[in-house]
């Protein structure tokens with residue numbers, strides 16, 4: 001059987017072309033070589049690799065993420081090692097990173113990433129802003145091992161800590177970011193995510209429990225003018241902006257992801273008295 005024939009069979013069994021290509025390259029121990037595969041698709045598939053490929057296809061069809069099967073995922077230009085100890089980094093989370101990088105913060109800004117998982121957000125920020133002092137917290141010791149080894153592999157220095165959101169963190173921080181669990185406990189789409197850590201995905205009946213806790217804890221840990229930026233579900237922007245407002249944070253606002261969905265919301269701490277001329281205008 002040729003590589004092209006093996007790919008065609010995998011597609012017939014229900015895999016997307018891209019998934020089939022990535023898994024075949026993994027079975028051939030040629031990760032990241034899609035151009036090679038396209039140029040060599042008439043090569044014969046040797047029996048060993050064929051056995052590995054079949055096994056990977058079966059696991060993919062049973063719902064395991066390709067990222068776990070290949071052991072890695074690209075996020076914001078970084079190649080991260082991932083496995084079932086951590087949530088697979090999603091492209092929509094790059095919206096949060098871009099927002100954080102657009103803020104005007106001090107060169108040595110003190111930054112906290114809560115629920116860091118694979119370390120994706122913390123490492124993307126550190127790569128782009130080497131001067132920032134970044135701490136990343138996760139309640140899962142197992143997740144932190146993954147994050148820490150990603151930091152070592154990429155040569156990016158982040159302080160990794162176990163903790164329950166901000167409970168053990170002192171602060172103050174110029175920026176707090178988080179992609180917390182936000183899927184409602186009864187949401188049927190959790191079934192499709194059953195291979196990923198439940199504690200990284202769902203939080204309470206409306207999916208708002210972790211967001212509520214974080215937003216309640218943040219004001220006491222933010223520096224004056226410091227920002228809290230949060231990822232949330234496609235239908236939670238309004239609820240999150242009201243929570244930010246209720247926590248007396250200023251300028252609550254949201255950002256769209258590439259699919260046009262309000263995917264992140266944030267606000268800042270401002271204890272400055274309101275401008276007495278505010279709203280009146282000149283003349």
Ligand code: GLN
Pocket residue numbers: 090179180181182183193200201202
């Ligand atoms: N964006 C993920 C999903 O809907 C969920 C990630 C999260 O809960 N933080 O699949």
